[in-house]
Amino acid sequence: MKLRTKNNKCIKLIKGKAMFYRALALALLLILPSAVQAENYSIGTGGQSGIYYPFGGALAKVWSDKVPDVNVKAEVTAASVENTIKVVRGDMIAGIAMGNVVLDAYKGEGKFRSEMPVKTLFALYPNLVHTIALEKSGIKSLADLKGKRISLGAPASGTAVTAAALLASVGIDVKKDIDAVYLNYGETTNALANGQIDAGFIVGGQGVGAVTQISLTHKINLIPVSDAESAAFIETNPAYSKYTIPADVYKNVGAVSTLSVWNVVVVSAKMSDEMAYNLTKSAFENMGEVRKVVKVAEATTPENANRLAGVPLHAGAQKYLDSLSK
Incomplete structure (x- = not known):
């Protein structure tokens, strides 16, 4: 009789713990959906003594704060060529690069042996x-x-x-x-x-x-x-x-x-239109925050977005820019 009572108590204890952990897991899913679902990305910049790094860091903060389910950090790199290659490989969501390098990549010239599937979101500054x-x-x-x-x-x-x-x-x-x-x-x-x-x-x-x-x-x-x-x-x-x-x-x-x-934000041509639209929209709508970090962002305007001739804007970026004139 005593053994049966002890067994019943053990069963109840195990069931109670199982119910507690199920409830805890459900609570965490309800409380922390963004932490579970947010994708981690990086934006390629340059060395820490240049302008690319603080500019990229400021854009990363805006995108992380304003674009749903996106968490972006600035990555120190050797800059333009490396950033362009890593964007195409899918290692980065975006990169800051000099226009001549992106144009070479698009055409398959210079450091690039074949045409690269790159597009731009917008131009930054000269x-x-x-x-x-x-x-x-x-x-x-x-x-x-x-x-x-x-x-x-x-x-x-x-x-x-x-x-x-x-x-x-x-x-x-x-x-x-x-x-x-x-x-x-x-x-x-x-x-x-x-x-x-x-x-x-x-x-x-x-x-x-x-x-x-x-x-x-x-x-x-x-x-x-x-x-x-x-x-x-x-x-x-x-x-x-x-x-x-x-x-x-x-x-x-x-x-x-x-x-x-001109420097530009380079992205893969495979980026979805929705992502390109959201990144461009949030950047321009919060450019005042970026300008607090880097003064040269005064040149980063919708009017200057297409300053790099020869490389097309991403369709999602173009959609946002077109919406400004409606």
Whole structure:
């Protein structure tokens, strides 16, 4: 009799625990649906000393806060080329990249052996070619770079692509005529300051932090791109245009003629129209929050969204932009 009573108690205890755990599981499903269902994504940016990283971080926060069931983080990368490849592979939901790199990917040119299924959501801001040397180096023109130690930018970056193309357009072969190294923004300015290189390329937004910082501690030259050099380069690289960096953007540096190319948000052509629409809509409707983080986002407007000629906007992005005119 006692054994039967004990067995009954055990059965009741087991049933009670089972009911408790079922109720707990149901409560968690009701309370935390977004945590269970939200998909984790990343947006490819660049090095932490450039503008891509904070810009990507600001966009990631907006998308995570405003797009249902989406959680996005900013990923440090080597920038444009890497981001474009990873977007196509499906490793990232989006990437920030220079327009010339995305155009090359779309056409299957340059670093890309075949046409890549890429589209853009919108253009961000123009990147400027900064060719930097210390004033004491005596380097004052692109031609003066021949025979020198030059940082072309991080490997697989848009900066490296641009630097090599610009030097080639003035008759300098990066494999034969210079001692080329591949350093990111911060590494480039540190190497300049320490005398490890003679000059370096940084292709970034106006007021980019790495250039600003070295101009505060060293006298620098920004090497101009002449009108003739610009014309020759743009003829074969139509994603670029002429640009003049105003005086005093960088300490003790006067106005400098150079080249610019727009940065874009690149995505896979396979992205759903709904996702592209939601990402574009939330970005533009909350661009004020992004501008608190990066001033260059002042150029990120619906009017500038299609500034990269030659690569189509994603249909979902275009749908949102079309809705603004209705």
